[in-house]
Amino acid sequence: xxxxxxxxxxxxxxxxxxxxxxxxxxxxxxxxxxxxxxxxxxxxxxxxxxxxxxxxxxxxxxxxxxxxxxxxxxxxxxxxxxxxxxxxxxxxxxxxxxxxxxxxxxxxxxxxxxxxxxxxxxxxxxxxxxxxxxxxxxxxxxxxxxxxxxxxxxxxxxxxxxxxxxxxxxxxxxxxxxxxxxxxxxxxxxxxxxxxxxxxxxxxxxxxxxxxxxxxxxxxxxxxxxxxxxxxxxxxxxxxxxxxxxxxxxxxxxxxxxxxxxxxxxxxxxxxxxxxxxxxxxxxxxxxxxxxxxxxxxxxxxxxxxxxxxxxxxxxxxxxxxxxxxxxxxxxxxxxxxxxxxxxxxxxxxxxxxxxxxxxxxxxxxxxxxxxxxxxxxxxxxxxxxxxxxxxxxxxxxxxxxxxxx
Amino acid sequence: xxxxxxxxxxxxxxxxxxxxxxxxxxxxxxxxxxxxxxxxxxxxxxxxxxxxxxxxxxxxxxxxxxxxxxxxxxxxxxxxxxxxxxxxxxxxxxxxxxxxxxxxxxxxxxxxxxxxxxxxxxxxxxxxxxxxxxxxxxxxxxxxxxxxxxxxxxxxxxxxxxxxxxxxxxxxxxxxxxxxxxxxxxxxxxxxxxxxxxxxx
Numbered sequence: 001x002x003x004x005x006x007x008x009x010x011x012x013x014x015x016x017x018x019x020x021x022x023x024x025x026x027x028x029x030x031x032x033x034x035x036x037x038x039x040x041x042x043x044x045x046x047x048x049x050x051x052x053x054x055x056x057x058x059x060x061x062x063x064x065x066x067x068x069x070x071x072x073x074x075x076x077x078x079x080x081x082x083x084x085x086x087x088x089x090x091x092x093x094x095x096x097x098x099x100x101x102x103x104x105x106x107x108x109x110x111x112x113x114x115x116x117x118x119x120x121x122x123x124x125x126x127x128x129x130x131x132x133x134x135x136x137x138x139x140x141x142x143x144x145x146x147x148x149x150x151x152x153x154x155x156x157x158x159x160x161x162x163x164x165x166x167x168x169x170x171x172x173x174x175x176x177x178x179x180x181x182x183x184x185x186x187x188x189x190x191x192x193x194x195x196x197x198x199x200x201x202x203x204x205x206x207x208x209x210x211x212x213x214x215x216x217x218x219x220x221x222x223x224x225x226x227x228x229x230x231x232x233x234x235x236x237x238x239x240x241x242x243x244x245x246x247x248x249x250x251x252x253x254x255x256x257x258x259x260x261x262x263x264x265x266x267x268x269x270x271x272x273x274x275x276x277x278x279x280x281x282x283x284x285x286x287x288x289x290x291x292x293x294x295x296x297x298x299x300x301x302x303x304x305x306x307x308x309x310x311x312x313x314x315x316x317x318x319x320x321x322x323x324x325x326x327x328x329x330x331x332x333x334x335x336x337x338x339x340x341x342x343x344x345x346x347x348x349x350x351x352x353x354x355x356x357x358x359x360x361x362x363x364x365x366x367x368x369x370x371x372x373x374x375x376x377x378x379x380x381x382x383x384x385x386x387x388x389x390x391x392x393x394x395x396x397x398x399x400x401x402x403x404x405x406x
Numbered sequence: 407x408x409x410x411x412x413x414x415x416x417x418x419x420x421x422x423x424x425x426x427x428x429x430x431x432x433x434x435x436x437x438x439x440x441x442x443x444x445x446x447x448x449x450x451x452x453x454x455x456x457x458x459x460x461x462x463x464x465x466x467x468x469x470x471x472x473x474x475x476x477x478x479x480x481x482x483x484x485x486x487x488x489x490x491x492x493x494x495x496x497x498x499x500x501x502x503x504x505x506x507x508x509x510x511x512x513x514x515x516x517x518x519x520x521x522x523x524x525x526x527x528x529x530x531x532x533x534x535x536x537x538x539x540x541x542x543x544x545x546x547x548x549x550x551x552x553x554x555x556x557x558x559x560x561x562x563x564x565x566x567x568x569x570x571x572x573x574x575x576x577x578x579x580x581x582x583x584x585x586x587x588x589x590x591x592x593x594x595x596x597x598x599x600x601x602x603x604x605x606x607x
Contacts, residue, residue: 042593076533079515083538087523123437250484252512264484271487272433284485297423337564340437340480340489353467353480355436362549364561366467368480376512405408406536 060401083405090365096330103189106403108148112345114193119341120352132320133197142306147176148346155396196327238292242393252377256348261295263288268344292396426575432568439488453506466516468524505530523548
């Protein structure tokens, strides 16, 4: 094992040479990660560098693999290609200035990150939220969860070689983006939650649009099932592949559909109730097969449950303010203290911890990304599977790298 | 995890490790249910006891304060939720902690990230390479200047916290209210750094 000091001082130069069994003359020397990874390999193994440009790693994840034929002996994800140091930015910006960052951590479920941050600030500062704003948060956050799951669905099948489904998914997702644009002003990197409410009130166009969208998507879901879920090729690719036993979920702190696909009925909306979620009647979908298909089924069922929540919330949307009259000005100062606020994102438990000394900007902000813990278990989960399964497993974890790298 | 350990609260669970401080919190105020201060050497034993009782590691947060470097480990349970914050304080000159990655495997990445940001060395981490920052990068971006460091008590022991102290070792003064609980100097130093941006808010 290398000492931390050695690893941190040698830069990106390859420490291995042909003399000690590392990179040989006919190979291009890799960076420190490749060279250290190669040193642990058996002589007959093939080392494969997958990503960060591989299409199934979605542009920014790199995985080092040691292969015995087509079987994975060892895997090591290499992170950091999309690291932006959000936690440092949080320390030099006021809470209001930091809000746009929350649209860019997990761009597929940006409103969940909006919520985690405003929730932590509101808890620390004792800011109240009007009831109407709570409902609007629930509705937009659940719409955003569906758009995230739809994009995952299309992209996962694209990873597995099925091109057509993403066209259907994007067709429906487009309607969601139109609706969310009315409420947030943007189509992807939303930052529309405010301390004490939400930026825009829902007008008739939004309410009407949501009412029409619910039956529309419900009518499409059976087609999704017939077209894809029951497809024998898909099932052979992902059933019993990427098995994650419950103890692995605990040892890695995994959450979201990854935990629920392994039979753990853990959902922050129930476990650590926030906002008005306790007023709605919905289920937490759980599967017990522990494989990629189980996680697939959980996400598909969650689309239906989110529709149920949205339907109840839009029908019982209370009248009133969308911003609390006493909501603080953007220049407000956080009081001293700490607060941890967790929400259920499309990928699992999002946590924001703020520690403040009463200064103009937070003293420390920690962003707990669900994808970080979910991807951490990949190396153990992929051991002994086929190379082609690595793609099926990575996709089933629904990783969004900007969230993992932060 | 056995049914007996699933409902054991951390004050009972961690009692054999003699925590210097242990409090029951009001989750509505802080999002925590319990908080504790442990010494670095018992951290692996605490991690093992917690895993056995069904707790998972949520994250590891470094923290640079006047008293030294600190690490906050957040644990939670899926069966009966309630967050536990375990805090460990280190000497700034030798910020070393034992790794718990052999117990909670998910800790490996959290530790490497904390090493990147704060320069804390986790002895026994199976792969102590930089995780998010480039190899060979000098410096640790979340360390603070001397003038900007706040005392721990200014962050974690503020009035109105509504916690109930269950254990407090003799001589444990970390959370005693500091004389300058709201230090004017750090606030000013930070304000200067963000003046330009803050004015546009």
